[in-house]
Amino acid sequence: MSATARRAIGWTALVAGLLLYPFLDRALGLQTVHAVSDGMIYVLLALGLNIVVGYAGLLDLGYAAFFAIGAYAMGLLNSPVLGSPLYGHPWSFWLCIWLAAAMSALLGLVIGAPTLRVRGDYLAIITLGFGEIIPVAIRNLGDVTIEIGGWRPVERLNLTGGENGVNPVGRPYLPGVPFETDPVPWYFLILVIGAASVWAMSRLHDSRLGRAWMAIREDETAADCTGVNPVSTKLLAFALGASFSGFAGSIYAAKLQAITPGAFEFQVSIMLLCMVVLGGAGSLRGVVLGAMLITVFDRVVLSQTTFLVRGIGRTLGVPALAALDLTLWRWFFFGLGLVLVMLLRPQGLAGRRTSPIAPDDADEVTAMEPSPPPRVESIPGWLREQLAPGPATREAAILQVQGLTKRFGGVVALHEVDLVVPRGSIIGLIGPNGAGKTTFFNVVTGLVRPDSGRLTFEGASLVGLRPNAIVARGIARTFQSIRLFTHMTVLENVLVGEHCRLAATVAGAVLRPPSVTAEERRARERARALLAFVGLAGKADDLARNLPYGDQRRLEIARALATEPRLLLLDEPTAGMNPRETETLTNLIGLLRRELALSVLLIEHDMAVVMGISDRITVLDYGTRIAEGTPAEIQRHPRVIEAYLGTGSEQESAARTAPR
Amino acid sequence: MNWWEVLVQQTINGLTRGAVFALIALGYTMVYGIIELINFAHGDVFMLGLFVSLAWFSLLGVTRTLTGWQLVTLLPLVFLLTMLTTAALNVAIDRLAYRPLRRSPRLAPLITAIGVSFMLENLALLWKGPAPIAYPDVFPSVDILREWFGVDSAIFLTTKDVLVVVATIPLMIGLTYFVRRTRWGKAMRATAQDRETAQAMGIDVERTILVTFLVGGALAGAAGLIQGMYYNIGMWWMGYQAGLRAFTAAVLGGIGSMGGAALGGLVIGFLSAWSDQYISARWTNAIVFSILILVLVFRPRGLLGEPTSDKA
Numbered sequence: 001m002s003a004t005a006r007r008a009i010g011w012t013a014l015v016a017g018l019l020l021y022p023f024l025d026r027a028l029g030l031q032t033v034h035a036v037s038d039g040m041i042y043v044l045l046a047l048g049l050n051i052v053v054g055y056a057g058l059l060d061l062g063y064a065a066f067f068a069i070g071a072y073a074m075g076l077l078n079s080p081v082l083g084s085p086l087y088g089h090p091w092s093f094w095l096c097i098w099l100a101a102a103m104s105a106l107l108g109l110v111i112g113a114p115t116l117r118v119r120g121d122y123l124a125i126i127t128l129g130f131g132e133i134i135p136v137a138i139r140n141l142g143d144v145t146i147e148i149g150g151w152r153p154v155e156r157l158n159l160t161g162g163e164n165g166v167n168p169v170g171r172p173y174l175p176g177v178p179f180e181t182d183p184v185p186w187y188f189l190i191l192v193i194g195a196a197s198v199w200a201m202s203r204l205h206d207s208r209l210g211r212a213w214m215a216i217r218e219d220e221t222a223a224d225c226t227g228v229n230p231v232s233t234k235l236l237a238f239a240l241g242a243s244f245s246g247f248a249g250s251i252y253a254a255k256l257q258a259i260t261p262g263a264f265e266f267q268v269s270i271m272l273l274c275m276v277v278l279g280g281a282g283s284l285r286g287v288v289l290g291a292m293l294i295t296v297f298d299r300v301v302l303s304q305t306t307f308l309v310r311g312i313g314r315t316l317g318v319p320a321l322a323a324l325d326l327t328l329w330r331w332f333f334f335g336l337g338l339v340l341v342m343l344l345r346p347q348g349l350a351g352r353r354t355s356p357i358a359p360d361d362a363d364e365v366t367a368m369e370p371s372p373p374p375r376v377e378s379i380p381g382w383l384r385e386q387l388a389p390g391p392a393t394r395e396a397a398i399l400q401v402q403g404l405t406k407r408f409g410g411v412v413a414l415h416e417v418d419l420v421v422p423r424g425s426i427i428g429l430i431g432p433n434g435a436g437k438t439t440f441f442n443v444v445t446g447l448v449r450p451d452s453g454r455l456t457f458e459g460a461s462l463v464g465l466r467p468n469a470i471v472a473r474g475i476a477r478t479f480q481s482i483r484l485f486t487h488m489t490v491l492e493n494v495l496v497g498e499h500c501r502l503a504a505t506v507a508g509a510v511l512r513p514p515s516v517t518a519e520e521r522r523a524r525e526r527a528r529a530l531l532a533f534v535g536l537a538g539k540a541d542d543l544a545r546n547l548p549y550g551d552q553r554r555l556e557i558a559r560a561l562a563t564e565p566r567l568l569l570l571d572e573p574t575a576g577m578n579p580r581e582t583e584t585l586t587n588l589i590g591l592l593r594r595e596l597a598l599s600v601l602l603i604e605h606d607m608a609v610v611m612g613i614s615d616r617i618t619v620l621d622y623g624t625r626i627a628e629g630t631p632a633e634i635q636r637h638p639r640v641i642e643a644y645l646g647t648g649s650e651q652e653s654a655a656r657t658a659p660r
Numbered sequence: 661m662n663w664w665e666v667l668v669q670q671t672i673n674g675l676t677r678g679a680v681f682a683l684i685a686l687g688y689t690m691v692y693g694i695i696e697l698i699n700f701a702h703g704d705v706f707m708l709g710l711f712v713s714l715a716w717f718s719l720l721g722v723t724r725t726l727t728g729w730q731l732v733t734l735l736p737l738v739f740l741l742t743m744l745t746t747a748a749l750n751v752a753i754d755r756l757a758y759r760p761l762r763r764s765p766r767l768a769p770l771i772t773a774i775g776v777s778f779m780l781e782n783l784a785l786l787w788k789g790p791a792p793i794a795y796p797d798v799f800p801s802v803d804i805l806r807e808w809f810g811v812d813s814a815i816f817l818t819t820k821d822v823l824v825v826v827a828t829i830p831l832m833i834g835l836t837y838f839v840r841r842t843r844w845g846k847a848m849r850a851t852a853q854d855r856e857t858a859q860a861m862g863i864d865v866e867r868t869i870l871v872t873f874l875v876g877g878a879l880a881g882a883a884g885l886i887q888g889m890y891y892n893i894g895m896w897w898m899g900y901q902a903g904l905r906a907f908t909a910a911v912l913g914g915i916g917s918m919g920g921a922a923l924g925g926l927v928i929g930f931l932s933a934w935s936d937q938y939i940s941a942r943w944t945n946a947i948v949f950s951i952l953i954l955v956l957v958f959r960p961r962g963l964l965g966e967p968t969s970d971k972a
Binding site: 057059061114115118119120121122124125126128129130132133136137139140266270273277328329331332334335336337338339342343346 | 696698757760761764766767768769770771772774775776777778779780781782783785786900904907911940942943945946949950952953956957960
């Protein structure tokens with residue numbers, strides 16, 4: 001039997017089981033539909049939390065706050081407690097559920113916006129703080145009296161129902177469906193919403209947005225420098241995750257008919273986190289599995305085991321066992337579960353397995369299958385078209401830097417540096433270690449803000465732009481220490497590079513209209529063509545971390561090329577490569593310039609490479625430009641020789657000019 | 661009570677609260693400084709410190725107020741025993757739960773720490789039951805102003821208030837001496853700045869981390885004992901709340917900075933006492949957490965901390 005057939009049978013069985021379950025339950029008189037439906041609400045919540053924690057890698061310890069907002073939005077809009085005008089209309093539930101989701105999403109934005117520039121563990125604590133503040137606010141806003149020196153502008157105002165909560169809450173209405181008396185319609189309502197969520201999320205996962213979330217999770221700086229806007233990407237994760245809990249909260253409120261602040265405490269956030277972590281953050285199947293396991297454990301296993309142990313205790317006459325209540329241990333077990341999962345299986349039960357790192361034996365690998373030398377024919381046609389210079393871009397200099405200065409505290413990393421990159425040229429940037437070369441790159445790509453100086457790319461200033469905006473303008477870079485998205489595949493890495501040239505939105509990614517499908521197909525074709533060009537054709541589905549060193553360097557270049565740059569910044573691209581790999585890469589750079597008129601700015605310690613390939617070279621020493629000229633001029637320049645060799649100490653020369 | 665007596669009284673309350681927060685905050689800040697982990701379980705070590713000290717008192721047969729020579733023999737003994745117990749507990753937590761994750765992504769040990777926190781809380785719940793437990797009045801309480809000075813004032817300043825301050829100051833001085841002047845302290849400061857370089861210089865980093873957890877746990881235990889003697893009550897869930905307030909104190913002072921933790925503890929102590937009085941005790945938690953959020957967003961280095969940044 002083929003894998004497809006097996007999968008089809010599995011899905012059919014699952015769907016049939018889910019559809020038949022309530023009738024089976026009724027036939028057998030089990031009366032478990034209520035409990036199962038309640039449990040499924042938590043599955044829904046875990047799915048929403050998975051967007052934030054699993055996809056975008058933002059640890060949210062206050063997720064129950066969004067659940068609370070959803071529930072209270074439904075409760076307050078659709079109940080008589082505060083005299084909402086919507087209460088009593090038959091169809092108001094269906095309106096309120098959307099309002100509740102919108103309010104949760106809005107709160108997600110409000111909480112997310114100021115916190116996103118904060119580091120990961122601080123973000124976790126901030127969400128925890130919000131998670132604590134919301135229940136406190138709900139409790140206390142049930143009875144608000146403001147007294148200022150005897151004057152009471154507000155007296156006994158009830159905004160939330162306070163400690164007593166909100167009760168009753170309007171039920172959903174469908175003609176002929178008994179939501180009041182029967183748990184089965186609830187089961188199907190939650191099932192439909194849950195199935196729609198899983199469907200939407202799996203589509204989001206395999207989209208431009210899903211890849212952006214994962215890139216942020218893997219390496220935020222690299223993602224920013226590959227054209228992904230971290231702020232809007234993270235905000236989107238927060239808002240979408242929150243809107244899911246808005247849906248879950250409003251169903252919860254309507255199903256329970258009563259909501260109290262106690263249902264949204266810190267423990268609930270932690271239980272949801274347990275579900276996500278146990279199943280495997282980022283894996284939909286894992287999260288559903290984890291959520292179901294924990295719900296069953298919490299609601300069935302603990303109480304049934306208690307019965308069993310008590311029975312044994314009574315039979316054996318051990319009073320301690322006979323009086324044992326394991327349900328008191330539930331939070332202990334959740335804590336233990338978190339610890340054990342993190343220690344023993346951090347990727348979760350169904351998390352993506354990362355195969356062991358390939359032996360780091362680059363020589364052997366190249367000996368087995370030498371990477372093909374780059375050929376003119378293999379340059380992707382689309383890249384040729386995209387980079388064909390338009391009539392509007394005719395300035396001689398593509399990048400102009402004037403008087404660039406950057407200080408770190410008392411250290412002047414760059415001092416009044418001038419540099420010009422003529423269109424279609426290769427400019428080498430050399431200098432001893434610590435001369436400021438990488439700082440120069442960081443300023444040009446927007447990672448570091450200059451203190452003064454002008455920075456003009458194709459006639460427009462770059463100063464003040466975020467890295468991803470600079471990538472969109474047409475500058476791409478690689479890093480001195482390779483920064484790939486290590487737990488994503490080779491193909492996905494290149495697709496992230498295309499992010500800023502794609503247009504799919506959330507709705508587009510979920511609904512996949514023909515335009516989005518075509519765009520996605522084209523993106524994949526382009527990515528594969530690029531991989532073939534750099535010699536990684538057969539490795540598209542490998543994890544980036546499993547590539548040998550030289551391949552990782554080339555993948556980083558392919559990712560940079562995918563952003564359709566007109567200027568490419570390469571930071572020591574041949575560092576750590578053997579002579580053969582170095583030669584291949586040098587040919588590749590020359591080919592890109594010759595065939596695509598790509599301008600290249602190159603930091604390199606291998607003097608043979610720099611001198612052989614560069615049109616002109618700029619030399620930095622202690623942040624100052626000490627020389628500029630053709631390779632031949634640079635090699636004779638007295639100040640360069642001094643900077644590299646020192647004055648009068650020839651022993652040092654070997655150490656300083658050798659590639660690191 | 662007129663308005664200034666209320667203010668003085670609440671300031672005294674704030675001072676005693678703040679001293680306890682400061683002792684707990686030191687543990688957060690030291691551990692964060694050295695392994696960049698928000699040790700979520702630290703507040704629960706404080707809570708267990710209270711329960712453990714109670715156990716030591718009952719083992720030593722102390723059920724009533726200590727008098728005379730007992731105060732200078734038994735009380736320091738219980739301090740020592742409690743601090744040793746919680747120090748050992750803290751080290752055990754690190755060895756079992758955090759050490760295997762030293763090279764994992766930053767969020768993995770944080771999630772583990774939350775798990776450990778839940779386990780400790782629930783162990784205390786199972787040990788002592790859900791109801792608050794009474795802590796015997798082991799330390800004599802004397803209304804100092806009235807009985808020693810004969811001042812007829814509405815302000816209530818007792819020997820217990822003095823105890824909190826008198827017990828905290830030597831601990832702080834001892835800690836400062838330890839960190840500034842001893843070999844281990846130097847190793848801790850070096851490891852906090854750059855773990856790899858410290859290792860390259862021959863410092864046993866794992867042992868330094870162990871010492872950090874040891875000291876942090878001991879301080880949390882002392883704070884638990886002081887809390888018990890002062891308030892005469894203990895709850896299994898008190899560690900969570902006290903821990904978060906102490907963590908806020910550490911962040912406010914500048915995480916990684918010892919002086920900052922002490923200062924932050926006092927500030928949070930004063931603010932929470934004043935908020936209880938002048939706004940409403942019901943809102944105090946929300947106010948403390950708002951401070952935490954505002955500091956993290958707008959001044960993550962806190963009052964005394966050094967600027968930190970992710971390594972690019």
